[in-house]
Amino acid sequence: MSTPTPVVFAAVFVSSLLAAAREQGYAIEGFLREAGIDPQQPQDLDHHVTVDQYAALLRRTIAGLDDEGVAMFSRKLRRGSFALMVRSALTGGTLVGGLYEFTHTLRLLQDDLNPVLLDDGHRVRVELRFSNPQMQARQFAHELILRQLWRFMTWLEGGNLRPVGVDLQFPRPDYAGDYQKIFPTEVRFSTPHSAVWFDSQALQAPVRRDSSHLDAYLDKSLLDLLVPAIPARxxxxxxxxxxxxxxxxxxxxxxxxxxxxxxxxxxxxxxxxxxxxxxxxxxxxxxxxxxxxxxxxxxxxxxxxxxxxxxxxxxxxxxxxxxxxxxxxxxxxxxxx
Structure with a gap:
């Protein structure tokens, strides 16, 4: 049987993922090798990695650092932090309630980011408001947190929810075309805050998951972060x-x-x-x-x-x-x- 066409990212995404760990002096060459990525390969726009390599690198980096925040937060988000956020959201009753519980737990676990939930009656959005300027300057922090929020909410709803837009606080990068692989929705750059937007009415639906679904979700959540599976557009x-x-x-x-x-x-x-x-x-x-x-x-x-x-x-x-x-x-x- 023929294999599916692999999704390929510009290697500059690898550089973004590892930037914080590199700056703090962690030895990251072993993470690259274990993910099947040549440490000598330039991490630029002209070189590429597959999504499987990228997911393996993210998984190995989290395990090696014992940090689901991959060294971006001032204190580690130790392994199990994401599972804790998900478990809290399962008690939310409705999707918007689950989103509130998820962001509330994230605030309890770290001091650098305040995810603010706003609802104007038509759209619900989660704005990322940073108290740590160093973290705010990292594009990867914005990308990772918004992807996490989106894909988690899609799972919580049952698989069909999609955001109506994504805002990114930083200017449009040269590799913006690759963003459609991880954010297949309307993406706006240079906005006042990075945010993910959902339809308000859709978030009034009940949570359709429970703890019996949790292990299977956590097992595939890293790959799900990278390749959203909903062909909405x-x-x-x-x-x-x-x-x-x-x-x-x-x-x-x-x-x-x-x-x-x-x-x-x-x-x-x-x-x-x-x-x-x-x-x-x-x-x-x-x-x-x-x-x-x-x-x-x-x-x-x-x-x-x-x-x-x-x-x-x-x-x-x-x-x-x-x-x-x-x-x-x-x-x-x-x-x-």
């Missing part, structure tokens, strides 16, 4: 369809095949994608890029064979496209295998 549905077809049939459907599978015309699909700031070609190319990087870094597959896997007419066409996607020739990415 049209672009997410397109991406999910393309990944499924590649996994099942080793093919990359074109626009007409994809629109037919999603029960709409090609022009309608393109229009909906454009409203989300996306295009079919960009989504398809990003998946093919990720698959190419994964195959180059994990196999010795000849370039012409990989080009055929990706649906290119010949090796030269693939190499031109790959250099356009990544700024590097395929051989440079494979170097050192």
């Amino acid at each position: 049209v672009g997410d549905r397109v991406r999910a369809y393309l990944q499924e077809e590649r996994a099942l049939h080793a093919t990359w459907p074109d626009l007409e095949q994809t629109s037919a599978a999603l029960h709409c015309s090609a022009s309608s699909l393109q229009r909906h994608l454009a409203q989300e700031g996306a295009s079919f070609q960009n989504i398809r190319d990003s998946l093919r890029r990720d698959w190419a990087i994964y195959r180059l870094q994990t196999t010795k597959l000849p370039i012409p064979v990989l080009a055929e896997e990706l649906g290119f007419a010949d090796s030269a066409s693939f190499q031109r496209a790959f250099k356009r996607w990544t700024g590097q020739p395929p051989g440079q990415v494979r170097k050192g295998l």
Whole structure:
């Protein structure tokens, strides 16, 4: 059976994850090796890691530091802190009550962050208000906490809840395109506070989980943090369809095949994608890029064979496209295998 197309992140996310631990003098090279990441690989926009490597690195760093805050807070969030927050939320009755209990417990466990719950009758939002300027300056702190809030609330609701938007206090980075992999909703940058927004009415629903579901959730929560599984936007549905077809049939459907599978015309699909700031070609190319990087870094597959896997007419066409996607020739990415 063919494996699913791996999700690939720019390696700059690795640098963000490890920044606080590095600054405090922790030896992090072992964490990288155990996650299958070469410590000598530059952690920049031109190099990539798979989501499995990234999740393994996060898991290993938490275990090695005994800190679920990965050295960002002034006092450790020792392992078990997240489970404690989740257990408190299960007593909330409604989803908004669970969100309040979760954020209240987070405040009790550390002194650097005050997550404020606000409701204007239409939207509920959790704003991140920092008392520690050093932590506030870390983009990863904003990303990790908001992802945690979002994915936890989705689990608490039963799997279908999604936020209506995410605000990030820092300026739009060069790698903002990768944010759609972890925040597949409207993302706004340079806002007064980082925040995650939910529909108020949706949060009046009852909590649909109990302690019997807890162990299974905690076992997969790190990977769930990184790859939200709800294909809510049209672009997410397109991406999910393309990944499924590649996994099942080793093919990359074109626009007409994809629109037919999603029960709409090609022009309608393109229009909906454009409203989300996306295009079919960009989504398809990003998946093919990720698959190419994964195959180059994990196999010795000849370039012409990989080009055929990706649906290119010949090796030269693939190499031109790959250099356009990544700024590097395929051989440079494979170097050192």
